[in-house]
Amino acid sequence: MKVRVTVMLKDGVLDPQGKAVGHALHVLGFGGVGEVRIGRVIELELDETDPAAAREKADAMARGLLANLVIEDFVTEVMA
Numbered sequence: 001m002k003v004r005v006t007v008m009l010k011d012g013v014l015d016p017q018g019k020a021v022g023h024a025l026h027v028l029g030f031g032g033v034g035e036v037r038i039g040r041v042i043e044l045e046l047d048e049t050d051p052a053a054a055r056e057k058a059d060a061m062a063r064g065l066l067a068n069l070v071i072e073d074f075v076t077e078v079m080a
Helices: 014-028 051-066
Strands: 002-009 039-045 070-079
Touching: 002 051, 039 051, 051 070
Parallel strands: none
Antiparallel strands: 002 039, 002 070
C-alpha cells in the first residue's frame, strides 16, 4: 500500500528557503504571489493491506524520523 507523508514547517517558523523562492518568483515577473512555504513529500510503499494500519504505521514513522515535531507538522495520506 502506498502512503504519502507531507511535511511542512509549522506556522510561525521562519522559512528562508520559501522567502528566497518567493523573491525569485517576483524577480522573474510572477506577480501576485504571497507567502511561499517549502516542504517535502515522502512516498512510502508499505506491506499493509489495511488502510488504517498503513496510516498508523506512516504516522509512527513521521513522528519517529520523517518530521521534526518541534518545528514541523505532517499529514499522511493513504494512496491505495
